[in-house]
Amino acid sequence: ADIIGHMDVILKYTEKLGYTPTKRFLTAAEKAVKKLAKYNRPFEINTGAISRGYRNNPYPASNIIDKIRAKGGKFILSSDAHTKESRRQHPVSIGKQFQSKLRAQTNKNDVTKAE
Helix, strand or coil: CCCECCCCHHHCCCHHHCCCCCHHHHHHHHHHHHHHHCCCCCEEEECHHHHCCCCCCCECCHHHHHHHHHCCCCEEEECCCCCHHHHHCCCHHHHHHHHHHHHHHCCHHHEECCC
C-alpha cells in the first residue's frame, strides 16, 4: 500500500453521539500503529466524514495521531473525494477548518504533500 488509511473509520459515526473509544480499542489501535509505522508509509488524515456531516473532526482522532507521531509516522491529507463531482461538494470552509486542526495536531514536517 502507498498510504495507510482509515485508521479509526469504525468510529466514523460515533463522534456526534459522544462515544468514547474503549481501552481495548485504543490498545488495538496503538498496536496497529506500532506495526504499520515500520513500513514508512504516510498515514491518511481524512476529512470525508466532516464534509458528509458525520464528524466535526478528521479521522483518525487526535489521540491516534499522537501515537502515529510518537512512532515517527508521517501524514497525508485526504478529502476522501472519490469522483470529480464529490470534490466539488467539499466546501472551502472544511479545508480551512481542517488546516487549523492539523496545525494544532501535527508538526509541519509530519505532512506529506500529495502530487
